[in-house]
Amino acid sequence: MSINTKYDTVNYTEKFIRLAQNENPYGTSPKAISAIQENLNLVSIYPDVKQHELRQLLADKSNVDVSNIVVGAGSVSIIETMIKTFVSKDEHIVIPKISFTAYKVLAEIYGVDFRIAEMNNYRTDLSIIGKLCDEKTKLVFLANPNNPTGTTFTHNELKHFLDQLNPTTLAVIDEAYFEYVNDPSFPDSLSLLNKYPNVIILRSFSKIYGLAGLRIGYGIAHQNIVNKIENQRTPFTINILATVAAMASLNDIDFITYSIENNEKQRNYLYSNLKNLGFNVLPSQANFLYLYFYTKLERDVIYDQLIDAGLQTRKMEPFGDEKALRISIGDENANLKIIACLSH
Ligand SMILES: Cc1ncc(COP(=O)(O)O)c(C=O)c1O
Secondary structure (H helix, E strand, O other): OOOOOOOOOOOOOOOOOOOOOOOOOOOOOOOHHHHHOHHHHHHHHHOOOHHHHHHHHHHHHHOOOHEEEEOOOHHHHHHHHHHHOOOOOOOEEEEEEEOOOHHHHHHHHHOOOOEEEEEEEEEOOOOHHHHHHHOEEEEEEEEEOOOOOOOOOOHHHHHHHHHHHOOOOOOEEOOOOOOHHHOOOOHHHHHHOOOOOOEEEEEEEOOOOOOOHHOOOEEEEOHHHHHHHHHHOOOOOOHHHHHOOOOOOOOOHHHHHHHHHHHHHHHHHHHHHHOOOEEEEEOOOOEEEEEEOOOOOHHHHHHHHHHHHHHEEEHHHOOOOOOOEEEEOOOHHHHHHHHHOOOO
């Protein structure tokens, strides 16, 4: 494990620096780690099936009622419940062409039809998505910032989209990376919940909170939607240590601020240096950068060059683009290595 300035930088494998999963390179909130250690003896008992304490904390933080919060074993498990139970045989979901893989993978697993919306210059274009939606569309998945492109849509674009959307279609605003955003035009999605009861906002403890291995995420929505998900999800899937860690890390403003500030600094550094080296790189609002190439071969050469230098990035085939690479923003050491590696 290498040491960063304040929080330890996590490097689990001797061989590679992990820049493939958009994890927090500064690890986990020390408050969460202490809470896990202090509560190890709880593992002999079942977790609270309703997750009342955590839901109340999340409700207070988001300024909503506890009945508006649903917790899942990772936000992906909430996505799974919705895909599995909200869409009937002759209905479908709509997803952007280059986006988080789970939407399509889960639709395929559960035999749910999906429509793919083309991107607009690698951005999710809500007007293209809107044209694909009709009365048979049950769910629309909108990652914002989008994984893997790091692009965002604005508050006004979202409002305009929701104004046109059929009220029987549920818009899933997946904000797994929202803490990293600094663009002032980014949606204040919470403020839209009252006006648009067909919206669910998803958030995760896997990214900035550094709890990916414990599997915990949540959704904020109208009570009717929360109840529908609650009624369909498998009970007891959220483990007790995930809950105590999530509750402790919510209060760790110091760790979150540190993670945001360092991500921003390293994102700027990596983006501008990659640009200077002549790469096609998209401006990102998240904790990763998207590099696109003219050919797959060109992409493969860069991927291999990074792998040979011990830097593990992600090829974008599963996300719908065989000519692109996603690099998660690591710490300063990782970035210096990337730039040194790609400079010759
Ligand atoms: C857009 C998006 N949503 C959700 C998730 C999954 O989050 P969780 O670990 O909470 O299931 C990811 C993980 O990469 C993601 O990129």
